[in-house]
Amino acid sequence: MKHKRSDKVAETIHTTISTILSRGLNDPRIGFVTITGVEVTDDLHLARIFFTVIGDEAAKKSSEAGLNSAARFIRHELGKVLKMRYTPDILFKYDHSQEYGQRIDDLLREVGTGNDGNDSEDR
Structure with a gap:
């Protein structure tokens, strides 16, 4: 199976951001x-990072706002790890797939x- 470069960059971004958040x-x-x-566009200029958070709707919205406000710092940290000419812009989005x-x-x-186990009547 052939892997695109964007897939490899997405994996690196995923592990790096997870490490940053754990710290x-x-x-x-x-x-x-x-x-x-993490989804990275083929031109490697945008990374959409999907996340979940424990809590109610207010916790989801505040976490998304907090992550997006910390995006510049996180992007700077990513630049140190990725060693690419251009570090992708990052956008945090809440992942609704689990819900x-x-x-x-x-x-x-x-x-x-x-x-109610009445399958025989339906036939």
Whole structure:
């Protein structure tokens, strides 16, 4: 399988940002954040970093605001590790995929329990 350079850069960005967050940022708005994915454009000029956070909707919004305000610092730290001519701009976005997956799982359970084992009558 062929790997694009953007995929390799995305992996490096993922591990580097995870390390930066584990050391902690001095922003009280940022809660317990987990990086779930990184997408880098093919021209390597933009990196979208997807994250989840434990907490309610207010915690999600404040963590996203805190991460985006720390983006310049994080980009500077990335530049030290990536050693590229141009360090990608970074944009933090909340990852809704886990909530979406949970919703689908709940719906499937609801359909499964609503069946009551009466499959023979439906035939």
